[in-house]
Amino acid sequence: MQLSRRADYGIRLLLELSMLPEGSRTSTEEIANKQRIPITFLSKIARQLAQAGLVRAYPGLGGGLELGRDPRSLTMLDAIQALEGPIAIARCTLHPHECPRSAFCPMHQVWKKMEAQMVDELSRITFDQLAQAETRAIAG
Amino acid sequence: MQLSRRADYGIRLLLELSMLPEGSRTSTEEIANKQRIPITFLSKIARQLAQAGLVRAYPGLGGGLELGRDPRSLTMLDAIQALEGPIAIARCTLHPHECPRSAFCPMHQVWKKMEAQMVDELSRITFDQLAQAETRAIAG
DNA sequence: CGAAACCCCGACTATTATACTCCGAAATGC
DNA sequence: GCATTTCGGAGTATAATAGTCGGGGTTTCG
Ligand code: FES
Ligand code: FES
Numbered sequence: 001m002q003l004s005r006r007a008d009y010g011i012r013l014l015l016e017l018s019m020l021p022e023g024s025r026t027s028t029e030e031i032a033n034k035q036r037i038p039i040t041f042l043s044k045i046a047r048q049l050a051q052a053g054l055v056r057a058y059p060g061l062g063g064g065l066e067l068g069r070d071p072r073s074l075t076m077l078d079a080i081q082a083l084e085g086p087i088a089i090a091r092c093t094l095h096p097h098e099c100p101r102s103a104f105c106p107m108h109q110v111w112k113k114m115e116a117q118m119v120d121e122l123s124r125i126t127f128d129q130l131a132q133a134e135t136r137a138i139a140g
Numbered sequence: 141m142q143l144s145r146r147a148d149y150g151i152r153l154l155l156e157l158s159m160l161p162e163g164s165r166t167s168t169e170e171i172a173n174k175q176r177i178p179i180t181f182l183s184k185i186a187r188q189l190a191q192a193g194l195v196r197a198y199p200g201l202g203g204g205l206e207l208g209r210d211p212r213s214l215t216m217l218d219a220i221q222a223l224e225g226p227i228a229i230a231r232c233t234l235h236p237h238e239c240p241r242s243a244f245c246p247m248h249q250v251w252k253k254m255e256a257q258m259v260d261e262l263s264r265i266t267f268d269q270l271a272q273a274e275t276r277a278i279a280g
Numbered sequence: 281c282g283a284a285a286c287c288c289c290g291a292c293t294a295t296t297a298t299a300c301t302c303c304g305a306a307a308t309g310c
Numbered sequence: 311g312c313a314t315t316t317c318g319g320a321g322t323a324t325a326a327t328a329g330t331c332g333g334g335g336t337t338t339c340g
Contacts, residue, residue, distance in 0.1 A: 281340100282339100282340095283338105283339090283340090284337105284338090284339085284340105285336105285337085285338085285339100286335100286336080286337080286338095287334105287335080287336080287337100288333105288334080288335070288336095289332105289333090289334085289335100290331105290332100290333100291330100291331085291332095292329105292330075292331075292332105293328100293329085293330070293331095294327100294328080294329075294330090295326105295327080295328075295329090296325105296326085296327075296328090297324105297325085297326075297327085298323100298324080298325075298326085299322100299323080299324075299325090300321105300322080300323075300324090301320100301321080301322070301323090302319100302320085302321075302322095303318105303319095303320095303321105304317105304318095304319100305316105305317080305318085306315100306316085306317075306318100307314100307315080307316075307317090308313105308314080308315080308316100309312105309313095309314085309315105310311100310312090310313090310314105
């Protein structure tokens, strides 16, 4: 029941990018140093986020990473889904047909409801909000 | 972000016990067969639940398992906490001091809130409700 | 008493998921 | 053409999960 490091790191990366002035870039290495994340691992995560379209990556001198979407509409849900796949507490909600109990299982809807709540909550949190909150916290 | 099999199996065990007529018992083996769970594994889980007081176990002929608490006040939260430990989405909410970012981390309260929601939701679901729902579903 | 039906306990193994590492290649800009 | 940076995939290490095994107890019944 815990978020993986992959997700943790990926979220921090997105947050760093969200705090950047509009239009500027930074390298994976810089973020890795700042956040104390193994750089090789982080670069892999960055690629994953690039493939999902959440960041844009430019190779070469002066290249680096920038956010692929407007931070005001980029949500925690987008991030977690890109990093960890769909929100699914129980195996059964993802593959109901594989469970012989699914026809009469009373837990099924419990999980479904909880997942829906999580999705709802996560989709409310934008990286723009997070970035502003962090900026304020550092300043204050 | 997924429930372990341990929790899955444990919950099913508790549900089976909740569906039993008041005061009667059943053996670990019966539940294992019914639910297609490896019996050696399930017996280990049963022990864990016994130690947490959620079930009572009696050795000997005519022994077996019975619920350790009133199913009307036994909640899904109790079960999951006994089986998986505390509800904690992020490492940081459990061990804030270990994270150098905790002072200004904007995600921290997001996780906290989600955990609180989960706790709240899970604590509303009693095994009595679940047992009734399943009984109805099988009958209907 | 002795056998059968149960659970207790701890150590062990197997399997899978996670968390990384490495390296050659390709793009980019000076 | 050289430094910088991402890309891609293969490989390894570590840890968590899932499951096994064998010996030992307790209780009930005949
Ligand atoms: S649907 Fe499979 S255990 Fe509930
Ligand atoms: S408190 Fe550690 S990353 Fe937020």
